[in-house]
Amino acid sequence: MDDESLSDWANRRAAKVGRLRAMPIVFGDGPRAAHLNPDAPRAIERWNGHTWEPHGFAANLAEARRILYPDANTDPTPAPPASQPMAPGKGRHRKPGPPPPPRSRR
Template identity: 65%
Template sequence: MDDEPLRDWADRRDAKIGRLRAMPVVSGDGPRGSHLYPETPRAIERWNGHAWEPYGFAADLDETKAVLYPEASRPPSPEPVSKPLGTGTGKHRKPPAPR
């Protein structure tokens, strides 16, 4: 059996510390998919390396996404404008039509 070194395992475990997740606050058999109850409040939990601990609270799915994915709520940085293909005789281009 190939066991991984303890140091590698510890590094993988420590890389997950601080990860956030949201759990819908619903009655019943437990957590459900977020798309099923978009208007329900969510408890936001943070992984501390050993267990999920309470971190925050969100009123609905939109607020939850803003907390979990802050980079998605920022406007995108302007992309450089690509140049349209100009005239040329590349192998992939069609030859000019005869007149």
């Protein structure tokens, strides 16, 4: 069995100290997913190596993202996929191409 050395584990764990996360402040059993309540206020929490501790507050998801990702010029939202025409091929659902030219017989 390949066990991780204690020093490697400690270094990996120490690298996570100071990480921030934004948790929506939702009362009751409401949805806690960020995309479901983008206008809900957020509690910014910081990992201290043992537990998440309060670090700050944000008015909404956009402000929380600016706190969590200060180096990003824009919000880290995925770009829409670029439209790509179908590449040539013989896939099952692809339209057949033009027929090959007839071969001459000698």
